[in-house]
Amino acid sequence: MPSEPAAPPPSAPHVVLGAGAIGAATAVLLAERGHPVRVLTRSGSGPDRPGITRTAADGTDAAALRAAFAGAAAVHVCTNPPYHRWSAEWPPLLDAVVRAAADTGTSVVLAGNLYGYGPVDGPMTEDTPPAPTTEKGRVRARMWERLLAEHQAGRLRAAEVRGSDYFGPGGTAASHLGSRFVPPLLAGRTARVIGEPDAPHTWTYLPDFARLMVAVATSDTGWGRPWHVPSAPPAPARRIAAELAELAGLGAPRVAGVPRWQLRLLGAVDPQAGALTEMYYQFDRPFEMDSAATAAAFGLTATPLREALRATLDWWRGPQAPGAGRG
Template sequence: MTDHVILGKGQIGSTVASILAARGERVRVLSRSGGPDLPGIEHIKVDARDAAALTAAAKGADVIYNCANPAGYHQWADEWPPMFAAILAAAKNNGAGLVNTGNLYVYGPVTEPMTERTPLNSPGHKGRIRIRMWNDAMALHRSGDIRFTEARGSDYFGPGALADAMLGERVVRPVVEGKGVTVFGDPDAPHTFTYIPDVARALIRLGGDDRAWGRPWHVPSAPAASQREMVQAMARLLGRGPVRVTRLPWWLLIHVVGAFAPAMKGMTETRHQWDGPYIMESGEFTDTFGDEPTDTDTALAETLDWWRARLAR
């Protein structure tokens, strides 16, 4: 039986844990707040910035899945360096493979669809932090100290995605409630969205296949669709007519919303993702491992079911 350790109990980490537990694997979830144990899942409270404590909590791990993230963009500079250093130490000291949950910030503004070979040229602060994390981990991989790989997805959506997802509470909830939707950027620009269960399945696949180590992989994701198309698809699945979609000006986000929500100011660094086409290719993952992305209608239907159940409580 493989010993799996998951860092973080957000929507991705929790989904990874549930899938593995259903397979009868040993699963430990490490998080800052801990929590009650669930069938097949042990929860442990630990500060991921404490290398010694994290190493001890992960003792015996065969694979570590990093699904943790600082609470907000404004905390990345302070939180990520000590936290990722501790994660690398835990993997090295336990002889565990490390599968990191990444994103596309490392690429920065692009004009072509992104592949795993797109240069890491992000000029932004958050993108540079992610690039340093990648470089630090790969240095240890090349030296033989750890086995490392990273699953990169575009903007995540699905069951459990709330305020921290662009296609989360701010968009899906009003559609379910029959209201209009306000979006950032160009509502008609094609955009790749990545379904959370597909992210979880990709992480597990990478952690269990020796072909995965030493390079990044793009999570299988359905063909790009605009924000407007995603909203109208949800309305169609709910049996409703078109939803009114309006655009939130960036100046309002920066100067008004950002004054009360510091994390939202960080959106300005990634506005290129929403002002024009933002497309990620993931065919290499499918060609190598055989995993296909969940089709958009199925993913949206499952997301809507989760939201309706949540709102009915």
């Protein structure tokens, strides 16, 4: 049986690949906890905070990644290629990460989702067998298969942190409860969501996602398996809108679901929207994720939904939100 790579010293830096909503939240939390952080993006962007260095790098360049991973405790893979190009762009990106991590002894924590399970009746757990029925689901399932194989062979330590559709501070265009939902609601217009607004749905709060990424990366025992992010009980998008409106002191909000046929039409001019069509099953019926294993292993629980929505509302009303200050 191959021996597991040795754990790095506590002072070793963490690398965060990608500076979107999950990557930025993870980098900031790591820095707040005293870990040196290296953020890698194609453009060199990322949170401008003490303890965080930002570097421009091509995520498919294994040599560049090796240099960035040198001496690091873990790499948090939080990047995401354009939604409609996953099949072409994820394989070479993950391959470069794996080769660089194996060469440098860097552990890998992959920020994942629930696509690999496919349609499921009832709550999804980490033991739910993968049965993807979509191309993006197959991409995600193969990614974890590759990392798990590398882990079991002893070439690196790996884990995957899986969340449902995320929301919270920093969750904008890529969040179903982001740019198409909160700003229209606050302006008295119709908030729009994919699918059925009354279907119960698990939503994952971004700070909770970051907390589990950090907990796994700094643990001795969290490797070689997936973990689900602690998330509040399932809530329909219509209930989310009602709670946000109440917190904002507004009247009853208008919420509309975007039907599958409309996504197909949008796909003719917006490939990203069209790529959502195959994932429609997640939004037209109950969609529930169970995170009891994470609570038992790490003692983490979900931020209460109302508290998370209040923080989300405050962020959207603050100066950092997209469009803030425009009159």
